[in-house]
Amino acid sequence: MKHTHKLLILMFSFVLFSCGNDKKNNEVDYSSKKAPAKKEVQKEKPKEAPAVKKEAMANVDLSNKGIGPVKSLDISGAIDQKLADEGKELFKNKCSACHRTNRKFIGPNPTGVFDRRSPEWVMNMIINPEEMLKKDPIAKALLIEYNGSPMANQNVSEKEARAIVEYFRTLK
Numbered sequence: 001m002k003h004t005h006k007l008l009i010l011m012f013s014f015v016l017f018s019c020g021n022d023k024k025n026n027e028v029d030y031s032s033k034k035a036p037a038k039k040e041v042q043k044e045k046p047k048e049a050p051a052v053k054k055e056a057m058a059n060v061d062l063s064n065k066g067i068g069p070v071k072s073l074d075i076s077g078a079i080d081q082k083l084a085d086e087g088k089e090l091f092k093n094k095c096s097a098c099h100r101t102n103r104k105f106i107g108p109n110p111t112g113v114f115d116r117r118s119p120e121w122v123m124n125m126i127i128n129p130e131e132m133l134k135k136d137p138i139a140k141a142l143l144i145e146y147n148g149s150p151m152a153n154q155n156v157s158e159k160e161a162r163a164i165v166e167y168f169r170t171l172k
Helices: 002-018 051-058 081-094 119-127 129-135 137-145 158-170
Strands: none
Touching (some): 119 158
């Protein structure tokens, strides 16, 4: 047992003294009255938003009908509340994972969309998002603006898309 204690003390002493007193470059000398020099960190300048993003937000083109089956749609009459209610339910079930009616989310806020887009464009985007994202300049710009998150094809029929459009008309 005495040999074990002596051996442990000897090993501990060896480890303690083998560390030495050599200072390495990254050690701080606390005996000095001067504080160690701080490395200056250069702040990165904020990156400017891509020009396309600014264009997408400012791009209001009510003459663009989009790419798809809808060529003409008149929404100037009174709101059909029954159709709007149907559209609200469809929006909740098919669109609300990415869209919010009170703010931007993964996709654009549909509130006031007809101030920015034609009703035909909106219908074609709902019905035909893949082709719109490939060929329509506004859809391409929105894809960039929303960080490359493409609109998913929810296999919405024209009738369902029309109900969703009617719901969008109720959003103020």
